[in-house]
Amino acid sequence: MEGLLTRCRALAACSRQLSGSIPRRFHHCAPGRGKRLVLSRMFQPQNLREDQVPSLEGGSGDLTCKSQRLMLQVGLIHPASPGCYHLLPYTVRALEKLVRVIDQEMRAIGGQKVSMPSLSPAELWRATNRWDLMGKELLRLRDRHGKEYCLGPTHEEAVTALVASQKTLSYKQLPFLLYQVTRKFRDEPRPRFGLLRGREFYMKDMYTFDSSPEAARQTYGLVCDAYSSLFARLGLPCVKVQAGVGSIGGTMSHEFQLPADVGEDQFAVCPSCSFSANVETLDLSQTNCPACQGPLTETKGIEVGHTFYLGTKYSSVFNAQFTNVHGKPSLAEMGCYGLGVTRILAAAIEVLSTEDCLRWPGLLAPYQVCLIPPKKGSKEEVATELAGHLYDHITEAVPQLRGEVLLDDRTHLTIGNRLKDANKFGYPFVIIAGKRALEAPAHYEVWCQNTGEVVFLTKEGVVGFLSQVQVV
Numbered sequence: 037m038e039g040l041l042t043r044c045r046a047l048a049a050c051s052r053q054l055s056g057s058i059p060r061r062f063h064h065c066a067p068g069r070g071k072r073l074v075l076s077r078m079f080q081p082q083n084l085r086e087d088q089v090p091s092l093e094g095g096s097g098d099l100t101c102k103s104q105r106l107m108l109q110v111g112l113i114h115p116a117s118p119g120c121y122h123l124l125p126y127t128v129r130a131l132e133k134l135v136r137v138i139d140q141e142m143r144a145i146g147g148q149k150v151s152m153p154s155l156s157p158a159e160l161w162r163a164t165n166r167w168d169l170m171g172k173e174l175l176r177l178r179d180r181h182g183k184e185y186c187l188g189p190t191h192e193e194a195v196t197a198l199v200a201s202q203k204t205l206s207y208k209q210l211p212f213l214l215y216q217v218t219r220k221f222r223d224e225p226r227p228r229f230g231l232l233r234g235r236e237f238y239m240k241d242m243y244t245f246d247s248s249p250e251a252a253r254q255t256y257g258l259v260c261d262a263y264s265s266l267f268a269r270l271g272l273p274c275v276k277v278q279a280g281v282g283s284i285g286g287t288m289s290h291e292f293q294l295p296a297d298v299g300e301d302q303f304a305v306c307p308s309c310s311f312s313a314n315v316e317t318l319d320l321s322q323t324n325c326p327a328c329q330g331p332l333t334e335t336k337g338i339e340v341g342h343t344f345y346l347g348t349k350y351s352s353v354f355n356a357q358f359t360n361v362h363g364k365p366s367l368a369e370m371g372c373y374g375l376g377v378t379r380i381l382a383a384a385i386e387v388l389s390t391e392d393c394l395r396w397p398g399l400l401a402p403y404q405v406c407l408i409p410p411k412k413g414s415k416e417e418v419a420t421e422l423a424g425h426l427y428d429h430i431t432e433a434v435p436q437l438r439g440e441v442l443l444d445d446r447t448h449l450t451i452g453n454r455l456k457d458a459n460k461f462g463y464p465f466v467i468i469a470g471k472r473a474l475e476a477p478a479h480y481e482v483w484c485q486n487t488g489e490v491v492f493l494t495k496e497g498v499v500g501f502l503s504q505v506q507v508v
Contacts, residue, residue: 072427073403074445079125080111101298103386104230106394110461119227119235123378126461129402130381131238135217136508137269137399138240138375141262147213147242152194154219158184160193163353169283175221175235187221192284192372195243196350199368205358207247210368211255215242217377229298231382232338238377245368247358249347252369256288256345259373263292263341266375270397272384274340277303278313281344284372288345293337294383301339304332338383339376346370394462395486399508404440405430406463408454410470412447419473420447426469426480426495433499436507459485465505467498 107113113121123131139149158176161167167174167186175187188194195214199205220239227234242259246252260276267274272294279291291314293303305312308330315334325332348367350356360366381400388395396402407430409423410416423443431438442463444454451468458466468481472492479492482501493501 071431072424072443073439073441074443075406076445078442081114081124101229101232101386102389102391103232103298103382106385106389107230107382110394112394113230119224119233121231121234126402127381130396130400131377133400133508134270134377134381135240137266138217138377140508141266141269142213142215142240142242145213145258145262146211147215150195150214150216151218152188152191152198152216154187154221155185156188156191156194158186160197161186164193164350166193166283172225173223175223189220189222190239190284190372190374191216191241192243192346192350192370193354196354196356196370199245200351200354200356205368207358207360207366210245210247210358211251212245213242213255213259214244215240215373229382231378232298232386233300234378237379240375240377242373244371244373245351245356245358246371247360247366247369249369252345252347252371256343256371259371260290260343263343263373263375267292267294267340270380270384270399272340272380272387272397275303275305275312275335275337277305277337278317279342280314280317284344284346285349286344286346286371290343291339292341292343293335294340294387295335296338296383296387297336298386299336299338301337302334303337304334306330306332338379338386340380340383341373341375343373344371346372389462393460396462396464398464398486399506401462401464403442403463404437404505404507405465405467405502406442406444406458406461408444408451408458408466408468409447410473411450414450416469416471416474419469419478422473422478423469426467426498429495430499430502434503434505437502437505440507455483458483465502 111124112127113123116122158167174189176184178184199212217238217240219236221236224233224235231237244252244255244259246255264276274292274294277291277293279289281287281289291301293299293301302315303312304315304318306325306328309325309328311325311327323332324330347369349370351368351370356368357365358368384397384400385394388397407423407427409420427441427443430441444458446454451470455466455468462485464485466483466485470481472479472481477494479494480498482491482493482498
């Protein structure tokens, strides 16, 4: 028993040393490694040097876009069933970072985060006639009592019923901006392009409730501006275009399109003015801009966001009311706003990556830094200890990079092979302890993957350089 207590105390001390006041259970507390994150312990099922990557048919013939191929090849995702993927550790880290950025933007405009059930009762959807309108894309099921549900692709009915259940709302409490980030489901007839078009996906959906049409339009503009800010922070040149309302309904809608050759949408922009629209909203014979009569240019895009001004379409069905300034009941004016979370990640990889190597938005890279020590048995092996000290110094001197530095401890491989792998994974910064690490003072080779720049820096220079890196 005394021996067990001694071991427990040692483990507790190790945990405190690794994380300070906050537990960081992802650190590897192995003998001689301290708090270092090492690549050999990462769950990465794929072989980077395999030309063939797994698909549901066992071959690569159905890999129809760059992001899907790269994400499968390096082990970011793994196929589970048509349109469904296991999201593996690197992808989960990137998605968590993306959600943090989304949270920052949504809370900056007054958003309040909620979480609604994925199972949605059929009677809610029948009330808005969308149980039939959605057709086969709605995944439906019955429980043991015969009660019908769907796995929600969106939550207009559920959130409006929720707000309607609050019987004492006042205009003074509005607007409400309620949002969630949850799994959504859609029975796609032909899922393809990996995470770009699947049957199960992550989505941020926001629903707003205002006291007047004017206030609702102001909120609409506020959310659209937040979306533009989000994409600017990610370095994604998205275009806001006029769009149709589709099965969601309402009287106004916009899409946020990321230009890409693999995009399934076609949108038109006018170089002479700010007009832009999905071509589905234009007459087939229309070749000039309706705003200025200038020529229109058509581009393919990936829809990564969509906004709708709903008016009272849903609040009138569920009687979502508030007491107005005159003490009378009034229907809430609504809007809904979606961001395809997994789609944004895949679309970013699609447009930023090369044919052979992943590239990430800087804020979303799963790890910011990969540190490569010398090969075991090489002339530079004596610099291995220096590389370890550099790792520790970076994580101590640059607080925002704690948990963001990965040590490639596969020292049976050459530096060149590990650098090739690091380039394929797209770590924003790769640091090599090579020949010049033996100099006095030691110099380390620093690769900036997104710019192609290579510099040699001392330990102090590396720390000063990395201190400018932004993380979320």
